[in-house]
Amino acid sequence: MTKVLSPRSAAKRAAILDAAQGCFCEQGYAATSMDMVAASAGVSKATIYAHFANKDDLFGAIICRRCDDQAEGLGGLVLAAKGDGGTALTAIARVLMDLFLAPEVMALYRVVVAESPRHPDLARIYYEQGPWRGKQRVAEALAALDRQGQLVVPDPWQATDLFVNMLRGEVFHRALLGLEPAERPTAETTIAESVRVMLAAYGRPG
Amino acid sequence: MTKVLSPRSAAKRAAILDAAQGCFCEQGYAATSMDMVAASAGVSKATIYAHFANKDDLFGAIICRRCDDQAEGLGGLVLAAKGDGGTALTAIARVLMDLFLAPEVMALYRVVVAESPRHPDLARIYYEQGPWRGKQRVAEALAALDRQGQLVVPDPWQATDLFVNMLRGEVFHRALLGLEPAERPTAETTIAESVRVMLAAYGRPG
DNA sequence: GAAAAACTGAACTGGTTGGTTTAGTTTAGA
DNA sequence: TCTAAACTAAACCAACCAGTTCAGTTTTTC
Numbered sequence: 001m002t003k004v005l006s007p008r009s010a011a012k013r014a015a016i017l018d019a020a021q022g023c024f025c026e027q028g029y030a031a032t033s034m035d036m037v038a039a040s041a042g043v044s045k046a047t048i049y050a051h052f053a054n055k056d057d058l059f060g061a062i063i064c065r066r067c068d069d070q071a072e073g074l075g076g077l078v079l080a081a082k083g084d085g086g087t088a089l090t091a092i093a094r095v096l097m098d099l100f101l102a103p104e105v106m107a108l109y110r111v112v113v114a115e116s117p118r119h120p121d122l123a124r125i126y127y128e129q130g131p132w133r134g135k136q137r138v139a140e141a142l143a144a145l146d147r148q149g150q151l152v153v154p155d156p157w158q159a160t161d162l163f164v165n166m167l168r169g170e171v172f173h174r175a176l177l178g179l180e181p182a183e184r185p186t187a188e189t190t191i192a193e194s195v196r197v198m199l200a201a202y203g204r205p206g
Numbered sequence: 207m208t209k210v211l212s213p214r215s216a217a218k219r220a221a222i223l224d225a226a227q228g229c230f231c232e233q234g235y236a237a238t239s240m241d242m243v244a245a246s247a248g249v250s251k252a253t254i255y256a257h258f259a260n261k262d263d264l265f266g267a268i269i270c271r272r273c274d275d276q277a278e279g280l281g282g283l284v285l286a287a288k289g290d291g292g293t294a295l296t297a298i299a300r301v302l303m304d305l306f307l308a309p310e311v312m313a314l315y316r317v318v319v320a321e322s323p324r325h326p327d328l329a330r331i332y333y334e335q336g337p338w339r340g341k342q343r344v345a346e347a348l349a350a351l352d353r354q355g356q357l358v359v360p361d362p363w364q365a366t367d368l369f370v371n372m373l374r375g376e377v378f379h380r381a382l383l384g385l386e387p388a389e390r391p392t393a394e395t396t397i398a399e400s401v402r403v404m405l406a407a408y409g410r411p412g
Numbered sequence: 413g414a415a416a417a418a419c420t421g422a423a424c425t426g427g428t429t430g431g432t433t434t435a436g437t438t439t440a441g442a
Numbered sequence: 443t444c445t446a447a448a449c450t451a452a453a454c455c456a457a458c459c460a461g462t463t464c465a466g467t468t469t470t471t472c
Contacts, residue, residue, distance in 0.1 A: 009418065012418085012419080026323065028236055028321070030234055030236035033460080034459085034461080035459085035460090044420045045420095045460095046419075046420070046421085046461095047418080049460095050418075050419080054460075054461075107323075110320055110322070114316055114319065115234070115320075116316070116382070116384045117234075117313075117384055120384050123383040123384055123385065124383070124385055126383070127379070127380070127383050131379065155399075157391070158390075158395065158396075158399050161376045161396065162372045162400060165372055166368045166371055166372055169370070170341075170367045173333070176319060176322070177319065177329040177332070177333050178322045179326075179330055179333060193364050193365075197403060198403075201403040218448085218449080239428075239430080240429085240431075241430090249449085250452095251430095251431085252451090253450080255430095256448075260430075413472105414472095416471075416472100417468105417470070417471085418467100418468080418470085419466105419468070420467070420468085421466095423462105423463085424461105424462080425462075426459100427459080428460105429456100429459085430456105430458105431454105431455085431456105432453105432455080433454075433455100434451100434452090434454100435450105435451100437448100437450070437451100438447105438448080438449065439446105439448070439449085440447075441445090441446090442445090
C-alpha cells in the first residue's frame with residue numbers, strides 16, 4: 001500500500017503534513033495558502049506539489065494520518081473497563097473526556113465540521129475512522145460489563161450514544177467555541193453526574 | 207437603539223443579510239467574497255459597504271440577527287413542560303431535537319464553530335444568546351417539574367446539560383457532518399431512550 | 413563515482429480578493 | 443415638484459491565490 005520513500009522524502013512529507021495541519025487548524029482551510037504551508041514547513045512550494053496533487057489532496061492526507069494515529073490511542077478504552085460498573089464507567093469517561101478536550105483534536109474537528117459541506121468524502125472518512133470507531137469500542141466495553149453482570153445494557157449502541165454525548169456537554173462546547181471554562185459544570189462534575197445517571201439507568205437493580 | 211431606516215434601505219439591508227448568510231453557510235466565511243454576496247443579494251457592492259463596515263461586521267450582523275430570531279422561538283420550551291415527568295421531558299426533547307436538526311441552524315453553527323478561533327467575540331455572543339439561553343429555559347422547566355414533585359432534580363443546570371447533550375448524539379453528529387442518517391439510532395429512539403434515562407436518574411422514587 | 417531522484421528558489425500564469433471611488437440614476441419625503 | 447438620501451454599474455487598487463515551469467543544487471542509490 002504505502003509507497004516506500006527515501007529518508008529525506010519521508011521527512012519532508014511529514015514536515016509538510018505537520019505544517020499544513022497547523023495552518024489549517026489556525027487559519028481554516030480556505031484562508032490557508034500553499035505558500036504559507038511551504039514557508040511553515042521550511043520547504044519549497046514545488047516540493048509540496050511533488051508530494052500532493054493539490055490542496056484538497058493535502059487536506060485528505062492530514063485527515064487520514066490523524067485517523068491512523070487515533071486508532072492506536074483508542075486501545076486504552078477497553079482496558080479501562082474493569083471493576084464494578086461505576087469504576088469502569090468512570091475510567092472510560094476520563095479517557096473520553098481527555099480526548100474530547102485535547103486542543104489538537106478539537107482544532108481538527110472544527111476544520112472538518114466546517115469543510116464537511118465541501119468535502120463530504122473526507123467528513124465520512126473522518127467520522128467512520130474516528131468517532132464511530134471510538135464509540136464502537138465503548139459499546140464493546142458496555143456489552144462486556146453487561147455480560148459480567150455489572151450493568152444491564154440491552155442495547156449497548158444506544159447506551160453508548162447517550163453516555164458519550166453526556167460527556168460532550170457545556171465543558172466541551174465552551175472549549176469548542178474558545179470560551180473560557182465556566183465555574184460549573186466542570187469536567188469532573190460532568191463525569192461524576194454522567195456516571196451516576198448511567199448507573200441509575202443501566203445499573204444492576206438493587 | 208436600532209436606527210430608523212427608509213423602507214428601501216431596510217429591504218436592501220435584509221436582502222444583504224439573507225444573501226450573506228446563505229453564502230457563508232454554503233461556502234464558508236473565508237471562501238465567500240463580497241462580490242458573491244452582492245450578486246446573490248441583487249445589490250451593488252457599494253451598497254453593502256454603505257450598510258456594513260466590512261466583511262467581519264457583516265458576519266457579526268448575521269449572528270446577532272439569528273440570536274434575536276432564536277430568542278422568540280425558544281418560548282415554546284417552557285410551555286412544553288406540562289404533565290407528568292415523562293410527558294414533559296418528551297415534549298421538551300422534541301422541541302430541542304427539531305431545533306438541533308434544522309438545516310439552517312446547523313449550517314450557521316458550522317460556520318461559527320469554524321470561525322471561533324478568529325472571531326472569539328462573535329463566538330461568545332452566539333453561545334450566550336443562543337445555546338446558553340436555550341439551556342437556561344430547559345433548566346427552568348426542570349426546576350419547575352421538581353417543584354411540582356414530578357421529578358427530583360437537585361441541580362437543574364447539571365441535569366439540563368446532560369439531557370440536552372444526550373439528544374445531540376449520533377443522529378445530530380451525522381447530520382452535522384453531512385452523512386446520511388444511520389438506521390439506528392433514529393431521532394425518535396434517541397428521544398425515547400434519553401427520556402427513559404432521565405426518568406431513571408431524576409424520576410420520583412417508586 | 414556516476415546516474416537518478418528529490419529538492420530549491422524564483423519567476424510566471426490567469427484569476428480573485430476586500431475595499432474604494434466615480435459619475436450618474438432612482439427613490440423617498442416634504 | 444424639488445431636494446436629499448440611497449442606490450447602481452464599472453473601473454480601479456495593491457495584494458494575494460493555486461498551480462506550473464525551469465535551471466541549478468543536493469541527496470540517495472547502486
